[in-house]
Amino acid sequence: MAQVSFMKTITVPNTCEINCLGKPSLEVKTLEAPELIGVKPPSVSNFELCLHVSIGDHVQIGTRLFSDKKYREVHILSPASGQISDIRYGPKNALDVIVIKRDKEESRLQISDQKTSLSTYQLSQVTRDSLVTSLLDGGLWTSFRQFPFRNIPDPKQIPPAIYVSIDQDEPFLPNGTVLLKDHIELFGIGVAVLNNIANGNLYIGVSQKNPRIKSALRELITHQIIGDYPANDPGVFLYHTKTSSELNNAWYITAQDVLRIAEWIVTAHYPIDQLITLGGPGVSKPMHYKTRIGMSIKDIVRETTITPNPRYIAGGIMTGRTTTQDDFLGADEHGVNVLSEETDQEWVPYIKPGLYRPTSTTAFLSALLPIRRHPLTTALQGSPRDCISCGDCMPVCPVNLLPQFIHKHLENNQENLAIEHGLLDCVECGLCSYICPSKIELTATFKSARSRLEKTGVSS
Numbered sequence: 001m002a003q004v005s006f007m008k009t010i011t012v013p014n015t016c017e018i019n020c021l022g023k024p025s026l027e028v029k030t031l032e033a034p035e036l037i038g039v040k041p042p043s044v045s046n047f048e049l050c051l052h053v054s055i056g057d058h059v060q061i062g063t064r065l066f067s068d069k070k071y072r073e074v075h076i077l078s079p080a081s082g083q084i085s086d087i088r089y090g091p092k093n094a095l096d097v098i099v100i101k102r103d104k105e106e107s108r109l110q111i112s113d114q115k116t117s118l119s120t121y122q123l124s125q126v127t128r129d130s131l132v133t134s135l136l137d138g139g140l141w142t143s144f145r146q147f148p149f150r151n152i153p154d155p156k157q158i159p160p161a162i163y164v165s166i167d168q169d170e171p172f173l174p175n176g177t178v179l180l181k182d183h184i185e186l187f188g189i190g191v192a193v194l195n196n197i198a199n200g201n202l203y204i205g206v207s208q209k210n211p212r213i214k215s216a217l218r219e220l221i222t223h224q225i226i227g228d229y230p231a232n233d234p235g236v237f238l239y240h241t242k243t244s245s246e247l248n249n250a251w252y253i254t255a256q257d258v259l260r261i262a263e264w265i266v267t268a269h270y271p272i273d274q275l276i277t278l279g280g281p282g283v284s285k286p287m288h289y290k291t292r293i294g295m296s297i298k299d300i301v302r303e304t305t306i307t308p309n310p311r312y313i314a315g316g317i318m319t320g321r322t323t324t325q326d327d328f329l330g331a332d333e334h335g336v337n338v339l340s341e342e343t344d345q346e347w348v349p350y351i352k353p354g355l356y357r358p359t360s361t362t363a364f365l366s367a368l369l370p371i372r373r374h375p376l377t378t379a380l381q382g383s384p385r386d387c388i389s390c391g392d393c394m395p396v397c398p399v400n401l402l403p404q405f406i407h408k409h410l411e412n413n414q415e416n417l418a419i420e421h422g423l424l425d426c427v428e429c430g431l432c433s434y435i436c437p438s439k440i441e442l443t444a445t446f447k448s449a450r451s452r453l454e455k456t457g458v459s460s
């Protein structure tokens with residue numbers, strides 16, 4: 001049931017507008033499903049995989065491919081029907097991807113007895129337990145993530161709250177308006193499901209820059225968020241609305257997954273499509289695509305011209321992972337970005353005016369010019385140096401941390417002091433590393449420290 005809310009405003013003070021070339025147009029093109037579809041495990045550290053298929057097996061849309069060993073009722077389902085043609089493993093023999101060669105005529109597994117559409121009224125009559133079971137059977141539990149480590153939550157837990165951020169500020173991921181166009185009602189059904197799962201403790205945020213969705217969903221939205229990247233990150237949203245320590249273990253879900261949950265509830269069909277973006281300065285025609293889950297990078301870029309020496313990033317430019325054309329996009333990765341791989345060292349960059357160089361200070365002339373989009377590349381502009389205590393990393397942290405102090409504590413193996421300084425609140429946005437003139441890999445250090453803490457069982 002739609003919740004009536006009085007929208008509050010959050011102003012996130014420390015954010016950064018990343019003016020990068022290659023912003024996807026709002027046009028949406030449909031990419032037909034290719035012959036090969038790849039299914040990757042969720043990119044979380046707490047998923048212990050139990051494989052159900054072997055090479056040569058035939059699967060349908062909705063067949064269980066693998067489950068979690070710890071939470072045995074959490075499954076990943078197949079988004080295609082066909083034959084398992086390859087199972088690839090990565091470092092430490094961890095499963096990388098299951099490749100399915102699609103049938104010409106695909107078939108679906110009937111997963112659930114729920115064959116008719118549920119109205120929001122009917123949804124309000126359904127118990128929480130039966131909704132949880134339905135999402136587990138429908139392979140949609142992996143849509144949820146739990147703070148502070150952003151892993152998959154225990155289905156037996158009741159979350160202190162669930163956060164949904166409609167917009168994503170990171171270059172370049174699907175635009176909230178494009179995502180929800182023609183799907184407002186469906187989103188409302190997804191919100192009704194989440195309200196039930198979260199016992200009414202649901203936070204829904206929208207960017208102030210998205211007035212159309214703000215108006216269309218005004219009865220559902222609890223917060224409008226003001227700020228640039230990463231103001232709409234769910235961790236930033238949580239940080240600026242946190243009223244108790246219990247919320248440190250809140251859950252979140254993307255708006256795209258809210259739609260998938262709603263689609264499952266309405267149709268009882270495992271949702272197999274997703275909206276993604278292809279963007280970045282290395283792409284000739286950046287745009288939105290509607291595609292099958294599990295497309296290869298090669299198939300996503302096949303209709304556009306790519307820069308001669310590309311670096312492919314699965315996900316956003318700031319937080320995504322570097323990959324290759326032969327790899328597949330994970331179900332939780334909603335964009336491919338292409339940068340130019342820079343291998344040449346720039347000759348005496350410090351005597352040049354820097355007209356096209358992104359800067360947070362007045363060191364380059366670009367700071368004095370009207371905002372323009374920059375051809376962001378992979379160049380590091382020199383080698384790493386020691387911390388010069390300039391303090392530049394502090395005014396960009398959206399959750400008010402002191403990155404240089406946390407980094408020093410971690411360097412000195414003082415993890416407790418790093419936690420006291422807020423390490424668990426870090427949203428791994430990458431801004432401190434991006435801004436650091438010494439090019440210290442602050443975010444990577446925080447990420448691996450957080451991962452270590454998760455394994456040793458440190459709670460928030």
Ligand code: SF4
Nearest residue numbers: 397426427429430432
């Ligand atoms: S990555 Fe850096 S800037 Fe971003 S939240 Fe963490 S400490 Fe702050």
Ligand code: SF4
Nearest residue numbers: 387388390391393436
């Ligand atoms: S921006 Fe880099 S050099 Fe400056 S204080 Fe932070 S870590 Fe040190």
